[in-house]
Amino acid sequence: MNMHTFIDFIMGEMVIVSFVIFIAGTCGRLLWTFIHINKTENFIFSYLSFKYSLRSILAWLTPFLPVSSRKKPFFYSISYTFHILLFIVPIFLLSHITLFEEYLNWSWISINDTSADILTIIVILCTLFFVTRRVVVKEVKYITRTSDFVFIIIASLPFITGFLAYHQLFAYKIIMIAHVISGEIMLILIPFTRFFHMFIAPIIRAYTGSEFGNVRGAKDW
Amino acid sequence: MKRYLLIIIIIFGISSIVLSNQQSVIDRSVFKNPQRSSALFNHDDHNEKAELEDCAICHHVYEDKKLVEGESSEDDSCSSCHTLKRTEKNIIxxxxxxxxxxxxxxxxxxxxxxxxGECHIK
Amino acid sequence: MQETSTKDSETDTKVIDEGVEKGLKGLTPEKIELVINQVLKNETGARLKLYIDTCMRCSLCADACSFFLSNDRAPEFSPAGKVKQTLHEMIRLKGKVSKDTLRNIVRIAHTECNVCKRCSMYCPFGIDIAYMILLVRRICHKLEITPLYIQDTVNSHAATMNQMWVKEDEWIDTLQWQEEDAREEFENLRIPLDKDGADIMYSVIAPEPKFQAGLIYQSAVIHHAADINWTMPSFPGWDNSNMAMFTGDYEISGRIAKAHYEAATKLHVKKIVMGECGHAFRSVFDVGNRWMGWAMPPVDVIHAIEFYHYLLTSGRIKIKDKFKETVTLHDPCNISRGRGLHDKARELVDMLCESFIEMTPNKEHNYCCGAGGGAINCGPPWKINRMVNNREKADQIKRTGAKVLIAPCHNCHSGLEDILHYYDQDMEVKFFGDLIFNAMDKTIYKGGE
Structure with missing residues (x-):
């Protein structure tokens, strides 16, 4: 396989494969989760309340509404920023949209490259903060395992390589290939690792919110 | 004699300016707010290296979304058909x-x- | 007198719990492995898997825990840290846990967590860490290494259907004794036993007839003055407490709650009104009904706060003299986080007292008294640890500067008295019942007036 075929593959078929694995894996795991709940603890469904699920999820999505977030404003600011940018930057990046338009003739609004560059630096700084926190804050360090660092690295690699590729620093071609592959790895890993918390968190939140709100008449934030 | 020489020099000069002005990057003036540097492209060098004879490969003509065989469009700018945004008429x-x-x-x-980054060099 | 300087060194001495030691002696590695895996495989489901697979180990739960705060932010006391040392250890080792580790696990699960669920409110995902700690206690129960004193209360429950080995005749005798005493104040006062079709069944925890019969006297007076059509069962089922719920002995726990509900249905009452106890309320309102397959309680279950609130707002009880001294209020976990009664409690305080000062944090965010979740029931061997692990609560109370502390829960009551004494704070702990009894106009309510 020569270089061109390889690049064509990772920027073409492999992207589709990654998305298919991501979407199918996500649907599969969600389906499996609901089947598992139904099989083992189906009482959960009788406690789920749409109103209180939504109340809890919305309360926790509102910056600085939960007491927890007000107690740790610094951490939450960084965490909110990181999680929002993790989606905003890749989805609205001009280069990504350009590629998307090339293959599927479909495009949407983009952020300009300079802003994207700054936001990428912010994401990288956020991940550096997370790593530092895991090493320095003793209660976090106590429960940290190797996999926690691996997650941060996997999540930050597309941004680090993306930043280097944009500025064409070091071996451009290799970095660019690493960028594409690291993004695809991240996408593929979501349904099979704790990255899946993005889908499970609202489910747990809904259940806890329902128990607190519907059964116990209390707030859970 | 001197006058002929002058004319020859002027003609040579102009033509050399014209010839040496052969673009080495793509003209990106059509883009309103370009985010990247112009893509590197030297028309003649490229075609020589690529051994391209048929101009219509790039300078093609489409009518009603169908390729018109045997016609080419070297005299038109690309953006005369391929507008900045996709439209009903121009889908690309x-x-x-x-x-x-x-x-x-x-x-x-x-x-x-x-x-x-291989074309849009920083 | 305890000196501050000696307090830290006291915890260094390892507590030896005879119940735990005896249990450990009888265990073999094979049995440990078998029991742990049985519980993990057969008694858990999607919840545990989701909790374990989703925790991002951010440690935001740490600041929720009064144990963590009381121990100068020692990481082993953070909720996630406790799960790491207990449940996660069992899962990681696939049940092959050593006896020394088990000893550690029992201590953490039983005496270093009040299963107060405060941490669920600090976890951005809302992971129910208390559920996981209770699961560990379930395993400890099945391994028969539950701490001695709390196991004794469970044994009492199993044998007598009450927590304190109160015999049936003692129970009836105590009620009649209180009735007799109260009749000196109110001529026709009755503590109606087994009155079929009464409006409410009033239930208490076993320590009331055992040690605090005066509380039964007070509530008899309140019921009588408010002209309530009430009754108490003379037969097992009168005790609403449930220590088995906290040791993971779900079978006994279920029997206790069932006996309680059955007493109510046998007497054809409309409602169960429960005395000022938190864990008992959790057992009857939130846990016992589930064990029996009821999503929500089959009979209306009312906590004393709601009941008193009704009596005062409906005019059935009139307040003559408001309480003068400045009071503060402790929100018991099981009725604030557990039932959202904190606002009603404040309205009650307002109707009863002239001056009130808030304790912060409060309402759903209040710290546990440190005695809850069965911690106080682990008994004398663990008392000093409980005091040290509860410094944050003592500080919180001290900050209010109040002289009287209202705690509408038996567990909290005892736990708070302990820490007030230990940290040399001059403060009196009271029930709402005490305040109402002293402040009420002791004439009998006549409807329509």
């Missing part, structure tokens, strides 16, 4: 047209730049 934006035109061919022949 100028940006996508450039990218597709270069990359599809380069992938096919396994030659030439295909990654962003």
């Amino acid at each position: 934006s100028i940006r996508t047209a450039f990218h597709k035109r270069c990359k599809r061919c380069h992938f096919k022949v396994s030659k030439g730049p295909v990654l962003c």
